[in-house]
C-alpha cells in the first residue's frame with residue numbers, strides 16, 4: 001500500500017477503536033438505565049389526511065444518562081439487542097404506553113391509537129406474547145388502540161414463527177405496521193407472507209420528492225399503488241414541509257408523520273394535538 005493508504009488505515013483503525021471504546025462506555029451504563037429510571041418516552045403525532053386531524057402517535061424511547069447526557073436510540077438500541085436486555089426494556093415500553101393510553105382516555109380523549117417499535121429480537125423472544133398478554137390484562141388497555149411497528153429485518157428470522165406471532169397479536173386486536181418500508185434488502189414478498197394493516201413508508205422517498213428528477217415520485221406512486229391493492233393504511237415518514245404534505249395528499253397517502261406536523265414531544269404536549277384542527 002502507498003503511504004497515504006497506510007495512514008488512512010491507521011486512521012480508520014483508530015476511529016474503530018474509539019467507536020468501540022465509546023460503545024463499551026455506553027454499554028456499561030445502559031444495563032442499569034432501566035433500574036435507575038433513566039428511560040422516558042416521547043410521542044410523535046401522526047396526522048390523518050382524511051380525518052384532517054392527528055389520530056395517532058409513534059412512541060420513541062429516550063435515554064437521559066446522568067453521566068453521558070442524552071443518548072439517541074440509534075446508539076443504544078443495538079447494545080440492548082446484543083444480549084436480551086431489549087426484551088426487558090421493550091416490555092417496559094409497552095407497559096408505559098398502555099398506562100399512557102389509559103391516562104389519556106381518563107382525560108376524555110378517544111379514537112386514537114399509539115404505535116410501539118418492536119425489535120425483531122424482542123418479538124422472537126419466547127416470553128414475548130406472554131409478556132404482552134400480561135400487560136393487557138394488568139393495565140386494561142384496549143388492544144385495538146395499539147399498533148406494533150416491525151421492520152423488514154424480520155425476514156432474516158424464521159418467517160413461520162414470525163407469522164404465528166403477528167397473527168396472535170392480530171387475533172387479540174393489536175394491529176401491525178411494516179416500518180421503514182423500502183429501505184431493507186427484503187423483497188416485496190414480505191407483504192404477502194405477514195399480516196400487516198399499516199405500511200410506514202421510509203423518509204428516504206419523501207425527502208427528495210420535490211427535488212430529484214421525479215424518481216422519488218415514481219417510486220412513491222408505485223408504493224402507494226401496492227399499499228392500496230393490499231388494503232394497507234399508509235403512513236408517510238419524515239414529512240418536513242407543507243409542499244411535501246400536499247404532494248403526498250394528492251398522491252393518495254393516508255397518514256403523515258414528520259417535523260411538519262410535530263417533532264416527538266412529551267405526552268402532555270402530544271395529547272393536545274388530538275383536539276387541534278386544521279393543520280393543512
Ligand code: C2E
Pocket residue numbers: 044059060061072073074077093117118119179180237238239240257258259260264
Ligand atoms: P424509526 O422507527 O424509523 O423512528 C422514526 C425516527 O425518525 C425517529 O428517530 C424520529 O424522531 C425521526 N423523525 C421523525 N420525523 C422526522 C422528520 O421529519 N425528519 C427527520 N429527519 N427525522 C424524523 P429517533 O427517535 O431518533 O429513533 C430512531 C430509531 O430508534 C427509530 O427509528 C427506531 O428504529 C428506534 N427506536 C426508537 N424507540 C424505540 C423503541 O422503543 N424500541 C425499539 N425497538 N426501537 C426504537
Ligand code: CA
Pocket residue numbers: 058117149179
Ligand atoms: Ca418506527
Ligand code: CA
Pocket residue numbers: 179180200202237
Ligand atoms: Ca420508521
Ligand code: CA
Pocket residue numbers: 180
Ligand atoms: Ca428508520
